[in-house]
Amino acid sequence: MAQLTQEQKHLIEKIGIYHEQQGLPPVVGRIMGLLYVSDRPHLSFEEIVDTLNISKSAASNALNLLLQMRLLEYTTYPGDRKRYFGALMDNWYEEVINKMESILGFSKLLRQANDLRGNSNPAMHEKVLERIEFMEFLSQEVPMLLEKWRQGRGQ
Amino acid sequence: MAQLTQEQKHLIEKIGIYHEQQGLPPVVGRIMGLLYVSDRPHLSFEEIVDTLNISKSAASNALNLLLQMRLLEYTTYPGDRKRYFGALMDNWYEEVINKMESILGFSKLLRQANDLRGNSNPAMHEKVLERIEFMEFLSQEVPMLLEKWRQGRGQ
DNA sequence: TCTTTGGTTCATAATTTTGAGAACTAAATT
DNA sequence: AATTTAGTTCTCAAAATTATGAACCAAAGA
Incomplete structure (x- = not known):
C-alpha cells in the first residue's frame, strides 16, 4: 500500500465523503476509506500518514477518535512497537x-x-x-x- | 406562545441538541424544538423569530432548509399572507x-x-x-x- | 401612489472546526 | 548515555459554519 492507484484514491474519497456526511472530519473519513480499500487488513500509523499525506497530529487524533468510536481496532506484534490499525467490521x-x-x-x-x-x-x-x-x-x-x-x- | 416558560425553554434546547447531533445548526434545532413544544401546531415566521430571539435571516434560512428536508410543512389561510409552520409528523x-x-x-x-x-x-x-x-x-x-x-x- | 407586511438576500462578524508543524515524551536500540 | 522510534500534545493558521443586521423586494393595503 505504498502508493495508491488513481482508482483507489478516488474510492477512498468517496468513502471519506460518506463518513463526512455522518459527521466526521475529512481526514477521519479518509482513514476509514484507506482501511477499507487497502490490500492489507492492517496498516501502521506511519503507513497511514504517508499514503494519505496527512500530518502525524491529524492521524493521531483521528485514529484515537475512531478507536473510541469503535470503528477501528488495532493489533500489535511481539517485538514491534507499532500498532496496526484496521476497520472494525463486526460491530x-x-x-x-x-x-x-x-x-x-x-x-x-x-x-x-x-x-x-x-x-x-x-x-x-x-x-x-x-x-x-x-x-x-x-x-x-x-x-x-x-x-x-x-x-x-x-x- | 408569546412567552416561553423556563421549562419550555429547557426542553427546546434539549430537542435542539438532539437535532444538532443529527448534523443541523443550533437555530434549526431550536425551531424544531419550538414546534414540538408549542401549544399550537403552527406558528408564523414572526412568532418563531420573536419567541426564539433569532434574526429574520437565520429564521428564513433555517425554515427553508427544514422545508426542503421535509421536517416541516406550512399552511396558509385565505386573506393572510403569512405562512404557518409546523413539524411534519407523518414522514x-x-x-x-x-x-x-x-x-x-x-x-x-x-x-x-x-x-x-x-x-x-x-x-x-x-x-x-x-x-x-x-x-x-x-x-x-x-x-x-x-x-x-x-x-x-x-x- | 405610498406604505406596510412578510419575508429574502447580501455583506460581514463571530465562532468553531480542522489540520499542519514543531516541540515533546516514553520506550527501545545502539 | 545518546539516538531512534512511535507516537502525543501544543500552538497556531486557514477554512468552514453559523448567525446578525441592513438592504432589498414583491405583494397587499391605505
Whole structure:
C-alpha cells in the first residue's frame, strides 16, 4: 500500500465523503476509506500518514477518535512497537443499538413535550404521540431484526 | 406562545441538541424544538423569530432548509399572507427509507472496494462482504418493518 | 401612489472546526 | 548515555459554519 492507484484514491474519497456526511472530519473519513480499500487488513500509523499525506497530529487524533468510536481496532506484534490499525467490521450490532438508543432518547424528549403541553392541544398531542410510538416500535423491532440476522449466520 | 416558560425553554434546547447531533445548526434545532413544544401546531415566521430571539435571516434560512428536508410543512389561510409552520409528523416512512438508501449507497462503495482489491486478501474480502451483506439485509428488512407498522395502524 | 407586511438576500462578524508543524515524551536500540 | 522510534500534545493558521443586521423586494393595503 505504498502508493495508491488513481482508482483507489478516488474510492477512498468517496468513502471519506460518506463518513463526512455522518459527521466526521475529512481526514477521519479518509482513514476509514484507506482501511477499507487497502490490500492489507492492517496498516501502521506511519503507513497511514504517508499514503494519505496527512500530518502525524491529524492521524493521531483521528485514529484515537475512531478507536473510541469503535470503528477501528488495532493489533500489535511481539517485538514491534507499532500498532496496526484496521476497520472494525463486526460491530454492526452495537452500531445499530446505539442508533436506536439515540432515537429512543429523542422519543423521551417528545414525551416530555407532550406532558408539558398537557391537553391544551389534543390534535398536536395525538400527532406527537404517533411519532413517539413509531420510534418505540422501531426500537423494539430492530433488535429482533438483528437477532434474525445473527440466526441466519450462526454468529 | 408569546412567552416561553423556563421549562419550555429547557426542553427546546434539549430537542435542539438532539437535532444538532443529527448534523443541523443550533437555530434549526431550536425551531424544531419550538414546534414540538408549542401549544399550537403552527406558528408564523414572526412568532418563531420573536419567541426564539433569532434574526429574520437565520429564521428564513433555517425554515427553508427544514422545508426542503421535509421536517416541516406550512399552511396558509385565505386573506393572510403569512405562512404557518409546523413539524411534519407523518414522514417517518421516507425518513427511514432515506437512511436505508444512504446505507445501501455505502454498501455499494464497499463492494467497489472489494472488487478493486480482487483476491489479494481473501480474509479482508470476507470481512467486508459480511458488512455489505448486513447492510443489504437491513435495507431489505426495514421496509417490511415499516409495512408491519402501517398494518398495525391502518395508515 | 405610498406604505406596510412578510419575508429574502447580501455583506460581514463571530465562532468553531480542522489540520499542519514543531516541540515533546516514553520506550527501545545502539 | 545518546539516538531512534512511535507516537502525543501544543500552538497556531486557514477554512468552514453559523448567525446578525441592513438592504432589498414583491405583494397587499391605505
